């Protein structure tokens with residue numbers, strides 16, 4: 457997997473994979489996170505590490521941090537993986553992984569496949585960066601710029617997921 461030298465001039469998106477995932481969960485969550493209130497990510501990673509360790513889910517997995525923005529779970533099957541605990545936030549998981557593929561494409565690495573793994577459910581989901589998905593990502597990135605640039609948190613309605621969100625106290629306390 458070699459980066460194309462010509463792509464060095466390409467402007468890369470500034471958002472992290474976590475921020476893209478949060479955008480598809482809740483705009484307010486993205487806003488909190490982007491404004492320095494970061495409560496949940498570490499907890500998720502601890503849980504995930506425990507799960508992967510317990511399940512011996514992938515013996516050949518290797519985490520690759522790209523530019524401090526996306527962290528790829530790379531396996532020997534030549535596919536970018538994203539391991540998730542549950543499929544409750546399926547769209548957010550899918551868009552986060554698509555963003556990884558999009559980001560890599562901007563860096564000149566094309567033609568990769570993506571796969572979301574749900575080890576607890578023993579399920580997988582394949583992801584492809586089609587033209588349609590690429591434009592969905594680009595629209596999201598534009599919208600994310602507006603949301604995070606605002607001094608005010610976006611107004612959102614209470615949702616079922618608020619019950620288990622670590623920002624609930626801040627939003628509704």
Ligand code: SF4
Nearest residue numbers: 482485618621624627
């Ligand atoms: S508590 Fe609800 S509204 Fe607030 S950040 Fe979490 S999901 Fe969004």
